[in-house]
Amino acid sequence: MTTMDRACAPGTDQQAAGLPLTEGERLDWLRLLRSRRVGPTTFWRLMEEEGSAAAGLDALPRIAAAAGVRDYAPCTADLARAELDRGARIGARLVGRDEAGYPPGLRELPDAPPLVWLRGPLPVDRPAIGIVGARNASSLGLRMATRLAAQLSAAGWCVVSGLARGIDAAAHEAALSGPGGTLAVMAGGVDIVYPPENADLARRIGAAGLLLSDQPIGTTPQARHFPARNRLISGIARAVVVVEAAARSGSLITARTALDQGREVLAVPGHPFDARAGGANALIRDGAILVRHAEDVIEALGPAPGPAPSSAPRPGTGAVPQPRAVRGPAPVPGPAPGGGPEPAPGRPLREIAQLHRRILDRLGPSPVAEDQLIRDLAAEASAVTPALTDLELEGRIARRPGGLIARAD
Numbered sequence: 001m002t003t004m005d006r007a008c009a010p011g012t013d014q015q016a017a018g019l020p021l022t023e024g025e026r027l028d029w030l031r032l033l034r035s036r037r038v039g040p041t042t043f044w045r046l047m048e049e050e051g052s053a054a055a056g057l058d059a060l061p062r063i064a065a066a067a068g069v070r071d072y073a074p075c076t077a078d079l080a081r082a083e084l085d086r087g088a089r090i091g092a093r094l095v096g097r098d099e100a101g102y103p104p105g106l107r108e109l110p111d112a113p114p115l116v117w118l119r120g121p122l123p124v125d126r127p128a129i130g131i132v133g134a135r136n137a138s139s140l141g142l143r144m145a146t147r148l149a150a151q152l153s154a155a156g157w158c159v160v161s162g163l164a165r166g167i168d169a170a171a172h173e174a175a176l177s178g179p180g181g182t183l184a185v186m187a188g189g190v191d192i193v194y195p196p197e198n199a200d201l202a203r204r205i206g207a208a209g210l211l212l213s214d215q216p217i218g219t220t221p222q223a224r225h226f227p228a229r230n231r232l233i234s235g236i237a238r239a240v241v242v243v244e245a246a247a248r249s250g251s252l253i254t255a256r257t258a259l260d261q262g263r264e265v266l267a268v269p270g271h272p273f274d275a276r277a278g279g280a281n282a283l284i285r286d287g288a289i290l291v292r293h294a295e296d297v298i299e300a301l302g303p304a305p306g307p308a309p310s311s312a313p314r315p316g317t318g319a320v321p322q323p324r325a326v327r328g329p330a331p332v333p334g335p336a337p338g339g340g341p342e343p344a345p346g347r348p349l350r351e352i353a354q355l356h357r358r359i360l361d362r363l364g365p366s367p368v369a370e371d372q373l374i375r376d377l378a379a380e381a382s383a384v385t386p387a388l389t390d391l392e393l394e395g396r397i398a399r400r401p402g403g404l405i406a407r408a409d
Contacts, residue, residue: 019098026115027080028053029096033114034075034083034216035060040111086217090191092119103128103212105236109261113214113232119190122181122210126158127304129297130237130258132230132251133167134244134276138364139376141244141276144268145170148241151294153178156304160185160237162229163198163205167243167251172201176209180304183236186213187229188221212236230254231261239264239301241291245279252279255288264300266291274364355379355387356396360407363397367404 021029032053033043038060046056057074064072087094095101097112103124106112118124129152131145149159149171159175161168163184175182184205188194190213193202205211214232215225230253234240240258242265245251255265266289270277284290289300355377362368362376374384388405391397398408 021096029114030080031075032056040113043114083217087117092117092190103236109235116212116214117190118212120206120210128158128160128237130160130233130240131171132161132254133242135164135166136361137166137244139362139368139373140366142170142376145243146174148294149174153180156180158183160233162233165195169198181209183210185229185232186211187225189213189215189217189219191217192220194221226250227253231257234258234261234263239266242267242280242283244276246275247278249279255283271365363407365406367400367406370403370405
């Protein structure tokens with residue numbers, strides 16, 4: 001098999017065969033991909049025109065000179081070897097588009113990433129569903145993401161998300177221990193966790209699920225990396241479910257990309273007064289499938305291909321894990337017993353303001369139970385109760401019958 005055969009169009013039978021790269025080819029592919037002004041589209045065009053990555057590297061200075069770029073030099077072999085060595089030290093593996101360990105959904109894309117770094121034991125050929133949404137998610141949004149992810153994983157679907165705060169983290173957490181597992185697409189290198197508070201979650205995903213990135217090892221994520229990460233999420237998944245998204249948000253970029261890639265888009269409706277629901281509600285208005293529970297997703301897509309997990313509860317049955325405290329700051333210590341709405345002596349006002357912000361971030365116009373809010377905050381009831389009283393007196397929250405609370409502003 002020639003290197004020209006390896007550059008066949010995505011989705012062909014040759015690629016589905018899982019042809020391994022030689023070590024020399026892997027180094028050449030990495031050098032070509034890491035060279036200046038070479039992205040996936042340019043990479044595949046050079047492979048098609050020149051016949052191999054090595055020939056593409058030789059042609060790059062000539063092509064750059066014709067474009068008016070002087071003194072162009074491709075990525076050196078030493079730099080590429082150094083990246084391979086860094087990946088090996090952290091237990092990551094670099095997989096080419098033609099190889100068996102490459103995500104099948106990405107392989108279908110016309111501008112598929114030539115190489116991706118993978119870290120973790122989860123097989124890449126599991127049927128996948130993306131769950132994305134707001135970083136400043138409400139309690140109801142977090143509960144919905146948790147329930148959906150747990151039930152879809154129990155039904156054999158791998159849950160894919162972006163390891164961000166809020167909905168992403170809740171979905172990963174809930175799916176991690178299920179039969180379907182979870183895959184986190186990272187905006188930077190597979191060794192750089194963002195946001196930092198998700199470091200423990202990323203460690204556990206790397207041990208039981210899968211971390212994936214097309215960025216070099218050691219890359220700190222920048223703003224320009226996130227749209228590319230979102231595109232990988234939708235490319236890996238059969239469908240994308242949006243849970244809480246503002247009218248202008250990264251989650252809507254993922255949804256639009258999913259449509260461009262021929263994926264299904266589904267959305268969870270939210271209260272029209274909650275800005276976090278504006279994007280998801282607009283998607284439903286424009287034709288996205290409305291999701292109330294996991295059965296809606298499974299009905300739209302069909303059961304996960306392959307044998308159903310025998311030990312997994314059916315969606316809608318069994319216990320659903322609650323969100324863990326992987327989002328936001330550490331719990332705020334409570335005031336001394338007997339304290340009222342006034343802060344306990346010695347308790348900094350900054351901590352009180354921080355707790356107020358966390359409470360308001362979790363609340364929306366739709367009421368939520370006070371005890372559920374306390375669990376979602378992972379804080380002591382003795383700290384949350386006086387804070388709720390403060391916010392109620394300020395007119396920021398409103399109490400509803402049955403012990404429910406909603407945001408008032």
